[in-house]
């Protein structure tokens with residue numbers, strides 16, 4: 260784990276309040292696992308003090324660049340959205356344990372399910388699975404049509420379906436509605452998104468090999484502050500840290 264001032268080589272808005280940023284630097288050589296994240300200091304000023312955890316969406320080792328997609332919402336991400344190509348950002352990472360590619364064997368089918376800002380890490384995951392010879396089906400859930408992104412990019416890897424809560428695009432409802440509509444079958448499930456979505460998937464597929472990435476609120480990002488702990492089933496005292504034990508957990512490993 261290292262820090263580096265990485266250079267912004269590209270920065271654009273790709274949907275309502277959703278930005279894609281491409282960063283260049285030596286740190287890219289350390290980035291391997293889909294589902295890992297970086298911790299970004301969005302300003303040189305004291306405020307906001309805390310870094311923001313953002314997932315690796317695409318790792319391009321040849322170009323020495325990585326892509327991150329984020330929603331500009333609170334103080335930190337709104338500041339980040341104002342940065343221009345040529346400026347630098349202080350990046351700590353890569354952090355955490357990502358999705359296990361080895362869980363899906365060549366010739367098997369993986370179902371990738373993303374909700375909102377949980378969609379980005381699934382892109383690098385889809386890329387690496389397809390490269391290994393795993394077939395992928397992708398289901399993406401969003402609140403509304405305005406915030407849908409990367410549908411076409413995922414479609415390059417496999418069948419891709421979108422659900423929106425308000426029904427303005429794709430299946431009306433949740434990702435689980437889209438899965439039911441298409442009667443999708445699969446061997447391994449990988450998902451990232453809000454806890455209610457992950458819980459619904461865990462309950463829907465209790466017997467499947469499933470890996471879930473949590474987006475818990477974070478402080479340090481490196482296991483030192485306990486801001487991100489979550490409980491372990493059947494214990495009052497045991498816990499896991501999302502930043503250093505996760506963010507990806509096997510289904511059932513932590514209480515959602």
Ligand SMILES: Cc1cc2nc3c(=O)[nH]c(=O)nc-3n(C[C@H](O)[C@H](O)[C@H](O)COP(=O)(O)OP(=O)(O)OC[C@H]3O[C@@H](n4cnc5c(N)ncnc54)[C@H](O)[C@@H]3O)c2cc1C
Nearest residue numbers: 309311312313314329330333334335336376474475476477
């Ligand atoms: C492992 C991981 C990967 C993530 N990947 C992405 C991604 O690829 N794209 C994306 O848009 N978002 C991602 N998130 C969520 C993102 O970190 C928060 O949306 C962001 O930190 C909010 O910062 P803010 O400045 O907009 O909000 P503020 O309200 O200013 O944030 C205040 C504090 O709360 C923390 N915080 C607030 N919401 C969250 C949240 N949902 N998760 C974690 N910390 C939060 C902030 O980091 C900050 O320390 C990820 C979160 C985690 C834990």
Ligand code: FES
Nearest residue numbers: 478480484485502
């Ligand atoms: S964010 Fe500090 S321990 Fe996880």
